[in-house]
Amino acid sequence: MSLKDLLKDRLSREKISILPGGFEVIGDIAIINIPQPLDNEKYLIAEALVSHRKDIRAVLRKTHKLKGARRTGEFELLLGDTTETLHNENGCIFHVDIAKTYFSGKLAYERNRIVQKVSDGEDVLVLFCGVGPFLMPIKKKRDVNITGLDNNPTACALFKKNAQLNNIDAAIILADANSIDHLFKKPFDRIVMPIPYGQDHFLNIARSILAPEGIIHFYTFKKDFEIPHFKRLLEIKGWQIDFYRACGGIAPRVKRYVFDLRRQQFN
Numbered sequence: 001m002s003l004k005d006l007l008k009d010r011l012s013r014e015k016i017s018i019l020p021g022g023f024e025v026i027g028d029i030a031i032i033n034i035p036q037p038l039d040n041e042k043y044l045i046a047e048a049l050v051s052h053r054k055d056i057r058a059v060l061r062k063t064h065k066l067k068g069a070r071r072t073g074e075f076e077l078l079l080g081d082t083t084e085t086l087h088n089e090n091g092c093i094f095h096v097d098i099a100k101t102y103f104s105g106k107l108a109y110e111r112n113r114i115v116q117k118v119s120d121g122e123d124v125l126v127l128f129c130g131v132g133p134f135l136m137p138i139k140k141k142r143d144v145n146i147t148g149l150d151n152n153p154t155a156c157a158l159f160k161k162n163a164q165l166n167n168i169d170a171a172i173i174l175a176d177a178n179s180i181d182h183l184f185k186k187p188f189d190r191i192v193m194p195i196p197y198g199q200d201h202f203l204n205i206a207r208s209i210l211a212p213e214g215i216i217h218f219y220t221f222k223k224d225f226e227i228p229h230f231k232r233l234l235e236i237k238g239w240q241i242d243f244y245r246a247c248g249g250i251a252p253r254v255k256r257y258v259f260d261l262r263r264q265q266f267n
Contacts, residue, residue: 027085046078090137148172187211
């Protein structure tokens with residue numbers, strides 16, 4: 001039963017029409033966008049959500065989009081008493097603080113897809129690694145040397161907790177991704193890049209530490225009509241596109257896309 005079905009007898013038809021159709025669950029916390037015209041009904045909506053999902057113990061209302069270098073959003077706690085939770089995904093458990101770190105359960109499929117691409121023996125770097133949702137499953141299922149990098153101290157601290165929790169030996173570096181060409185002396189066979197919105201320039205920086213036959217999994221945000229031009233631009237800049245796909249919408253006509261890239265080989 002949808003949230004709209006749960007509230008159809010408690011809200012007017014007009015308010016039902018602007019009620020969000022879905023919500024995200026991370027661990028036992030639900031995150032929902034409630035528009036301003038429904039401000040007086042926000043607690044009613046939260047209670048209905050919890051009654052619908054018995055595994056939820058807290059409800060957060062997203063009040064501002066992700067912002068800043070650390071990609072943290074702003075939330076209003078409608079039900080419950082914490083923004084911290086444990087989230088299970090791809091055979092790993094993650095400590096997450098939704099208010100202080102970036103985490104999206106919507107990328108679970110992508111994170112598992114990357115695991116299937118990685119081969120034993122690779123040197124792997126995960127930029128903007130957060131609490132480790134891309135990195136941990138790779139290390140748990142593949143015999144690789146893997147490093148994470150993030151500029152959020154809270155995310156790095158939780159990453160270390162998660163590494164212990166999942167019995168994983170992996171390093172994380174607290175640093176700005178703009179400095180990666182100075183941080184690493186050895187190139188990587190594979191780089192995973194779930195970059196922040198509007199930060200495509202990091203692709204050029206990552207190229208400097210990519211091995212000649214290496215692969216980059218590059219996540220970016222684009223409007224659907226921008227993709228043909230963006231593909232041509234990548235090719236002009238010397239990238240071969242092995243694969244690409246949309247990974248979910250974030251705004252009207254705006255989606256997250258992943259591009260699996262390698263350097264073009266010229267004869």
